[in-house]
Amino acid sequence: MQNNRLRIAMQKSGRLSKETEALLKRCGLKLNFRDNRLISPVENLPIDILRVRDDDIPGLVMDGVVDLGFIGENVLEEERLEREAMEQPTEFTTLRRMDFGGCRLSLAVPEEFDYNGPQDLQQSRIATSYPNLLRRYLSERGVEFSSCMLKGSVEVAPRAGLADSICDLVSTGATLEANGLKEVEVIFKSKATLIQGPRPLSDEQQALVNKLLVRTNGVIQAKESKYIMLHAPKAQLQQIIDLLPGAENPTILPLAEDDARVALHAVSSETLFWDTMEELKLLGASSILVLPIEKMLG
Ligand code: ATP
Ligand code: MG
Numbered sequence: 001m002q003n004n005r006l007r008i009a010m011q012k013s014g015r016l017s018k019e020t021e022a023l024l025k026r027c028g029l030k031l032n033f034r035d036n037r038l039i040s041p042v043e044n045l046p047i048d049i050l051r052v053r054d055d056d057i058p059g060l061v062m063d064g065v066v067d068l069g070f071i072g073e074n075v076l077e078e079e080r081l082e083r084e085a086m087e088q089p090t091e092f093t094t095l096r097r098m099d100f101g102g103c104r105l106s107l108a109v110p111e112e113f114d115y116n117g118p119q120d121l122q123q124s125r126i127a128t129s130y131p132n133l134l135r136r137y138l139s140e141r142g143v144e145f146s147s148c149m150l151k152g153s154v155e156v157a158p159r160a161g162l163a164d165s166i167c168d169l170v171s172t173g174a175t176l177e178a179n180g181l182k183e184v185e186v187i188f189k190s191k192a193t194l195i196q197g198p199r200p201l202s203d204e205q206q207a208l209v210n211k212l213l214v215r216t217n218g219v220i221q222a223k224e225s226k227y228i229m230l231h232a233p234k235a236q237l238q239q240i241i242d243l244l245p246g247a248e249n250p251t252i253l254p255l256a257e258d259d260a261r262v263a264l265h266a267v268s269s270e271t272l273f274w275d276t277m278e279e280l281k282l283l284g285a286s287s288i289l290v291l292p293i294e295k296m297l298g
Contacts, residue, residue, distance in 0.1 A: 058075060073097075115184045165181075225293050
């Protein structure tokens with residue numbers, strides 16, 4: 001399999017796969033995932049995409065089987081701790097944190113549990129798919145426990161009598177509630193991230209990684225930014241500019257047959273909320289438009 005094509009691993013199907021695919025497409029990669037193949041060549045760049053279970057991605061990167069991988073920090077850190085304990089290679093570098101895949105790994109106990117702190121879990125049994133992250137958190141707090149390793153259905157373990165509490169991923173808390181559990185500690189906050197393995201790259205491959213990173217930054221920055229256009233009375237111009245979040249050096253253009261007002265265009269680092277738009281209007285701004293930006297460079 002050794003060739004000069006860059007290999008990138010991503011989750012085949014699950015909570016990270018759609019957004020990873022969307023990001024790669026926005027970076028200009030022509031993807032073709034029609035069939036069920038493990039490896040899909042990118043049509044317009046020397047890149048192969050490996051689509052696998054997310055659990056396999058940290059190992060593939062750290063063993064140098066693939067060059068880059070998109071992975072949840074929770075899975076990455078759990079695997080790193082596991083490999084550290086087994087004295088397996090753990091080398092990788094983080095290229096960029098993504099703006100998706102956000103979740104938290106939390107401890108949850110049955111609703112009727114009178115929880116006052118981690119000490120209450122002393123000598124108890126905790127069900128989790130993340131024994132290493134859990135052990136690190138609780139041992140830092142002097143709590144000894146036994147873990148019940150479950151890869152799925154963790155949230156039913158207390159009711160089924162398999163464990164006293166659980167440590168699992170949470171995004172809204174609805175699953176916990178449905179199982180009569182309450183979240184009591186957040187032990188790890190996670191997002192998806194892009195990592196690179198230890199395998200040395202050729203100059204062309206390194207240039208490709210750099211290009212991909214610049215484009216990724218541009219895509220993420222663009223998603224967070226807005227293009228704002230409005231008409232402003234000259235007298236209130238500075239006050240209006242001060243209200244625009246992160247807008248430096250806006251463009252000011254004259255308006256046809258109106259000497260008292262100008263058009264203002266600016267790229268803002270955040271979106272404009274209704275209350276800011278209403279304040280702008282009170283200052284005399286009109287025709288306020290907030291537009292999405294598709295790509296940004298430099
Ligand atoms: P695979 O079949 O690839 O092993 P999986 O079932 O292990 O998939 P998913 O449920 O698709 O994994 O979650 C993948 C990652 O998405 C998680 O490890 C986490 O980083 C992130 N994630 C974001 N929100 C959530 C959530 N609410 N619950 C679980 N994971 C979440
Ligand atoms: Mg998985």
